[in-house]
Every structure is written in C-alpha cells, then in structure tokens.
Amino acid sequence: MKRKSIDIPSCDNCKNSKDFFCNLSEPEKQIISEKKGDNFYKKGQVIFYEGNHANGLFCLYDGKVKLTKLGKDGKEQIIRFSKDGDILGYRSLLSNEPYHATATAMEDSYICTISKEKFLTVIEDNPKLSFKVIQLLSKDLKGAEQHLIDVAQKSVKERIAESLLLLQTTFGYLADNRTINIQMSRSEIADMAGTTTESTIRTLAQLNEKNIIELNGKNIVINDMKELIKCSNSYD
Amino acid sequence: MSDETNDMEQENQKFELNFILNSLNSEKVELNIGETLFKEGESNDYVFFILEGSIKVLKSKWVIGITYPLEFVGITSCLSETSNYTFSSKALERSIVLKIRKMDFKNLLMKNSTFCKQIIEILCARIKLTDFKTKNYIENTSKQRLLFEILLNSKKDLDGQYFTNLLPEDFSELTGLSIRNIKKQLNELQIKNLIEINTTGVITLLEKEKMESILREKR
Numbered sequence: 001m002k003r004k005s006i007d008i009p010s011c012d013n014c015k016n017s018k019d020f021f022c023n024l025s026e027p028e029k030q031i032i033s034e035k036k037g038d039n040f041y042k043k044g045q046v047i048f049y050e051g052n053h054a055n056g057l058f059c060l061y062d063g064k065v066k067l068t069k070l071g072k073d074g075k076e077q078i079i080r081f082s083k084d085g086d087i088l089g090y091r092s093l094l095s096n097e098p099y100h101a102t103a104t105a106m107e108d109s110y111i112c113t114i115s116k117e118k119f120l121t122v123i124e125d126n127p128k129l130s131f132k133v134i135q136l137l138s139k140d141l142k143g144a145e146q147h148l149i150d151v152a153q154k155s156v157k158e159r160i161a162e163s164l165l166l167l168q169t170t171f172g173y174l175a176d177n178r179t180i181n182i183q184m185s186r187s188e189i190a191d192m193a194g195t196t197t198e199s200t201i202r203t204l205a206q207l208n209e210k211n212i213i214e215l216n217g218k219n220i221v222i223n224d225m226k227e228l229i230k231c232s233n234s235y236d
Numbered sequence: 237m238s239d240e241t242n243d244m245e246q247e248n249q250k251f252e253l254n255f256i257l258n259s260l261n262s263e264k265v266e267l268n269i270g271e272t273l274f275k276e277g278e279s280n281d282y283v284f285f286i287l288e289g290s291i292k293v294l295k296s297k298w299v300i301g302i303t304y305p306l307e308f309v310g311i312t313s314c315l316s317e318t319s320n321y322t323f324s325s326k327a328l329e330r331s332i333v334l335k336i337r338k339m340d341f342k343n344l345l346m347k348n349s350t351f352c353k354q355i356i357e358i359l360c361a362r363i364k365l366t367d368f369k370t371k372n373y374i375e376n377t378s379k380q381r382l383l384f385e386i387l388l389n390s391k392k393d394l395d396g397q398y399f400t401n402l403l404p405e406d407f408s409e410l411t412g413l414s415i416r417n418i419k420k421q422l423n424e425l426q427i428k429n430l431i432e433i434n435t436t437g438v439i440t441l442l443e444k445e446k447m448e449s450i451l452r453e454k455r
Binding site for chain 1: 300312315316322342345346353355356361362363364366369370371373412452454
C-alpha cells in the first residue's frame, strides 16, 4: 500500500489543541515540529508491528487506530483504541522495549512521527510533560485493569455490552447522536471482548431483538443507553 | 539479564527510591495479615510504598494483583481526577509500608526527574503485566491460569529455590477458579512432581522451566 504525504500543520497550529504536547512552550513545539514526519495510512494499513524495535512516537492527527496483540492461536486481541490527538508507541520508547502491540489504521488516518531521541529529550527537559506522561500511563493502567476484570469476571453478554460502551465513550456518536462513530466488523468486536465471532453475532442479535441496539451493516446504533449499561453490569 | 544482575539492580533502585521517599515527611505503617490499607470509595489522600511484605489489590471481591516491596499502591487513584480510591487493598502477610501524602507525591514528581523516570518505569511494567494477565485469561486453560499465578508470585529463597506463600484461597481470588478446583489442580501438579507443598502450605517450585513450558502450550 502506498503512503502519500499530506499537509499536516506544525505542532503550534495543531487542531488537537488539548493533545499531549499542549503544555509545551511555543519554542519547544517548534523544535518538535521541525523534524516531525507526516504520514498517511490507509484503512487496514499497519503503523507498527508488535515485537518490532521502537524508534519513534506516533501522534494521531486525524483518524482511528486499534492496538492489537497476537494470541498463541494466532487470534488477535484488541487491547486499546486511539483517536485524534492521541499518541502511540510511547510506552515502548519509555521502557526501551519493542512495541508491545500492533497498531493498525481503522480508517484512513493522518499520523505525525517524532524520533525517539527527540521525544525522550523533550520529556527529560520538561517536568510538566513528564507528569503528563505519568498521568497518561496511569490512565492506561486503569483501563488495562478494568479490561482484566471484565475478561475474568463478566459473561460474554456483559463483555460485548461493555465493548459497545467503550466504543461509544472513545469515539462518540455520529451527527444523529445515536450511531457509534466507528465501523467495526463482528470479528473485531469479538477480538475486543475476548470471545468468538459466533458468540458475538448471537449476542448482538439478542441486543438488537430487545431493541437495545440496532445493527445497520457495520454501524451500531444505541437505542437504549440505560439498558445497555445495565447489560454491561457496569456501575462505575 | 542474569537473575543476580537483576537482583542487584532492583536493590539499587529500592535504595534510591527509599532515599527519595524518606526525604518527604512520610510515615511508616505496619500492617498485620488481612489488615486493610484502604477501602474502595475512601478518599485517596495517600500513596503507599511497600517496604516489606505484600499487599493484595482488590476490586469488589476480585484480586487484580499482588504488590511486593519496591512497588506502590494507590498511584492510579492518586493521579486520576477522582478523589476516591477505585479499589481496596489488604496485607497478605505482615507488611510495612511508607504512607506518602498525595500532594507530596505529586510535588516530588514535578520536581525530581529521577523519581519521575522511576515512576514511569514502574507504570510501564505494571501495564505490561496487566495486559499479559488479560491474555492469560483469554487464552489459557484453568490449569495454565493457576500455573501463571504461581510463577508470577513466586520468589527465590537463599538456596535459589523458587517458592510462594500464597494459599489456595489467594489463588482462587486471583484466578476466579473455585478453591476446590485450585486444590485439585495443586494436587495434580504435586503428583507430577512439578511442585511440593509443605505442611504450612508453602509451595516450592520443583520444575520451574517445565511449568513455564506448559504455560506456553496451546489450549
């Protein structure tokens, strides 16, 4: 697949004003901006592979990305999602380890890249940014722990309902305020909930029958949010 | 990296962290077996650094993990926007922890880059472990889930033999399996000479490598 370069603005003019680098001063943003690379990834294209040497930080300017890990049986497991303004690959750079997961564009995405050296230098020179990294890691850890509890304790139905809620929280709704703003295949939802595609199809059909959700191809419409929360057995 | 180098590095790190944390007005707290450090929903005013013993971290009745010396408890709650702990913690054995005020902890992070770097490393390692545990639940059989927790929570004695003090009840909380099932699985592992359980319940790992290879087997 061919990448094409696009015109992503410099970091000081980034549309994602609340993104990771927003605490940097203008000169610091310029330093980051000077040598950043801008790339376009088509839907389905891999940004980096699990196990590969980590040499850069990826800033998602526009698009959606999934992070997956490969299981023993070759089955993918979705561990996290990223949206506009999120950064990817930072954990591997910070711990000096290979990438922990594979990042794949879920839709056409525009992504900036920053070299490992530059990222680590900026972090070291900027305590506010270091603190932000810690907050980000802390949030990731909380999410990972919640996912562990879901997988270990919840039924398939609860996990699928929880997955739909997570998709809605992460990506929001389309303009109709009912359709989740991401298209996911049944197999991807199964990878997310840690179950089989068959069980996922069955459970989604049950939720559809009860009019809690509505299936419209790969689009999922939430008709009854209260009931979906109840199905997920989430109280937090 | 060899076990010895790893141990030495951990000791240095522990010394460094102790030194930094002692510069704060932190208080040493002793806990007896089963004693609660904090409960889910309580105001998250403190972060705790474990000096001795082990602390289990629970969400409802579910044990998310066990933390050992050199590790922190309460960091995620302290750094999040919520003002309450999102989980509970209890001493698994007699333990000593440093009780650090949340504000002191945050100020230290803003001022001390070495400390910041260490916290980043600790959080990275914990996320990796949590993702690994999740994978363990999805992919593994109940026997492998138990093996995973035995291996994860074992430590080396002075003779270089790995052991764990965890009881069937603890493994049940960690794996979500019934105590009866755990006892059955432990018995099978003992019959296969992979582990030995003494009269006080201490589990010695006789064939650690073999146990690791069973863990890698496909379902």
